[in-house]
Amino acid sequence: MTQNPRRIEDLADELISDILSFLLGAEHLSNTSSPINPHELPSGLNGRPAHVYGEGSEIDRFRLVCKRFLRISTPRKFPRFVLRFSQRGFQRLEDLLHMQLACHVKFFTYMVRPFYQGSGWSQFLDEADPNILPTVQVHRARLQDQTCILDNNHDRELLQKAILAFSSLQQVKLLRLQDEADERLLDQIHERPLERKLSLDWEPACARAVANLGISLLASNCTSVRFVGPQISPEATVRLLQTPSATLSALGARLTCLDVTFHSPADLTGHMEVLSGVFRDFFHAAKNLTTIHLGFATTIPLDLPLEQIFHLIQWKRLRTLSIQGWRLTSEEIVALLRRHRRQLRDIRLVSIFLRDGSRWRDVLSVLHDEMDEVERIDLREINYARHIDTPSTPNGSNAHAHGHGIGNGHGNGHGSGSAGFHHLPLSIIVNHNNSSNSPSPPSPPPSFHQAVLNTDLLTFASRGYTRGSFSPSTLDALRTLSADGLGDDGISVSQEQRQFWEAWVLSSPRKISPRWS
Template identity: 45%
Template sequence: MALPRHIHDLADELLSEILSFLLESRPEIEPRGLTIASSGYGNGIVYDGIDHQPIRHGEASDLDRFRLVCTRFMRIGTPRKFAHFNLRFSEDGFRRLDELLQMQLACYVKSMTYLVRPFYQGNGWAPILRTLGTEHPALAQRHRDRLQEQLNLVSKGIDLSQIRRAIASFYALKELKLLRLQDDADERLLDLIRDHHLTNLNGNRENATRFDWESACSRAVTNLGISLLDSKCTSIRFKGPQISPEATLQLLQTPSTMFAAVAPRLTSLEITFHSHTDISSTMSDLSEIFRKFFTEAKNLVSIHLGFPSKIPLSLPLESIFHATRWKSLRSLSIASWRLNAEDLISLLRRHHHQLQDLRLTSIYLRPGGSWSSVLQVLANEMDHLGRLGLREIDYAAYFDAAFISAGVEIYDPIPIALPSPSSSAVSVAADPSPPYSPDSLSNMPVQNLHDQNPFNRGMFEKVRGLSVDELGDDGIHVRRDQEQLWEAWVLASRWERKREQRSRDQNGYRHGFRNGNGNGNGN
């Protein structure tokens, strides 16, 4: 009679797999109450309402409780527990780093998020905080403490030395994120400054009293770059969802040798520039920096480059990319840009052999180009494209007339009704049937990048039968419902080409054997 089996009989690898299911889709809880959702970072600002509370230790999560079961579970759970580290720009944040290093847990860290608040800039903070203190003394004191903390960390270079120490100790590090940290106290200070005009700008930005993300972002980017250069880390993914354009201007002083040393270590670059004004001039000034960086960043597998959504970049595509071709590039995403169709097509054709995932968000084609021409290239020339996202795409003339001239943001919560199935265009409305992939000849489920309106197999068959002229592109305006139709058509067309190619290959193989030639080519 077989003895009963227990959970301890399972291999460590199987227990680790079970643990991954238990922890799946759980938000990551930072020890001080900061919640970072696993799905993304939205606008790049992390809101934190309990920054002043002390560090809490104990059974804060299922993973903590799992690790307390026994020594073996502790060994299995520890790499997951410390795989990610949130490092704040604060004395307490750097103390937490010291604790991690002293416990010899740095070897488990694979991802580090650097959380930085805007900096207190200028010399006029004393009267501002006095004004704030008349109504909110506790709030004013919190900002005095943070101001003093910032001055101490920056003047003594503590932030740089600690970041260098951290990245040098994180031997398994594969991901770096830079996020802006903000809480209710910060927002109330900003409101006070705006409401009472408590600044001394007078046209002199250097001496202006301001609560400034630009200077904080600039120092953070510099310190992360220096620290990465000093480390042995390779194959790094860098994410910065709210990078200040002005902060990057300091890169004009960066030696080319630094780009040559750091850029090849990056495998993924996800950057969104944040600004309330047009940054085309700033990006033009940085054109040479982009050329140096992208020329050296030869190992990029994934690129996302985005600009302010309400003020699209008005520069040629090659002012940023400089006709660079990345041999390993698999995923490309660009957002908020006025482009010539020819420039976009040229970029796609340079990577038609390897690109698998393409996302075009808020891309506006200039006069003389058409989305039909772009769609034809995607359908006919992209050899391995399996995921496509088209969001808020349009024509520049329509965008300028409707959005900029009106001075308001136009939001269309109800998409224009799709034509009936009897017309030339075919609806791709949601259907309970599973979606189908152009990468498979079987019923393998897949869906487009909207992840909201998958198309069923019957609709897939109808869409792939359309010609490019039947997609409804009038060269003037792109309706929201057309985006999903065009996604489906591109993927369906590519699926059809692969099916035909596979059929030809199989027929050629069989023909070769019928002629007594084992190589399958009939010769």
């Protein structure tokens, strides 16, 4: 008896979903065009424009096949939602809620502009010369948006509704948005003497956004959320001092990731010292954190003991630890690492400057000898505090920046230290044949007078090196070196030296793992 042929509709939903994954291929889902998240249309099938087929993307065409395919593909169509602080942006959010698609959103990004602060903005814009400020109409519209939203508390109301409806929510990201129109306006404010004080201020915008997101999360059923804020205003955090400890604790308990960089051109040491108790209450409650990034300006590193922020807390689920822009002792770093030696897999010490009396080789020894699970290491721009505090020479270079580099063949008081690396130049250490695992050079952070367009300064993209970044022969050779052979002179650290140290840490036999071999 002839068996009836099997058809695609006979397959289980899970198999059809897998087929859809292959069909989408390189088409990035976060950029998928939709009525909710419009983007430029991607290329179509076989190089033909997508509009030839009547739909914007492969997933759109898949959704048209039948109701079952529509049901299976809808969660893949709307995993991300980007909200701009504007009346149009909030209208799109209302459309999403009305279409009952919010339950599919996993990644929510909230983009907020600095607020127009001070009285007399309408008069100022009416008097502005369009030839000098051609974006004056843009600012009138944005000012009207801001006034309408704030007067009606529209942002808080809709954020609460949305996050309550985001039943699949995994991540909330808050981004500062600033463009050329804002820069031109700032130039006009600075050039014209004004009786009234007008400003574009990020602090009130950031404070309101953080408060509304926190209130919305607490009112929702979300219990495992990553929070990403690459440009948090430190002034906005002062309001946390008035926040009840129980509220901070309840919010901390819902987070699995805290990825925050404080954006300020000023020294934040005194500011963060005042907030030490707030960090203590929050971190004690945040027992579910798997990822922590706490960053400060690399040009003015925080001059505060590590435990005034972390308070000797141990997170049993912590897998990724990242600190940026800090003056510390090696003992402080070692103590934090040892508390998490059995679970940390990704360690990032970025722009960390050791105080006098401390040595990087002591930190490296712990990373190499004691950390059981480390798979990725990032030592970007680490150095010594004396190096950054030493006045520059007339030619613009630091007095200690030269003469201590790796591979120069000169001794430094540690016997075979520099000589050991002299035979392993960077071209050999970095496995260029494995470009998929090798990190690209980090982009410099934008200056504080430069337009900032949806900038993620240091969020958790793949950074640093893994074992796969280096050839097996290189790792084998590095295993013969001890910490005394690392060429650490206690004065300065070159870029080539940092990369050598990263490779040495990962050469430890304790790190051998099939996932990264």
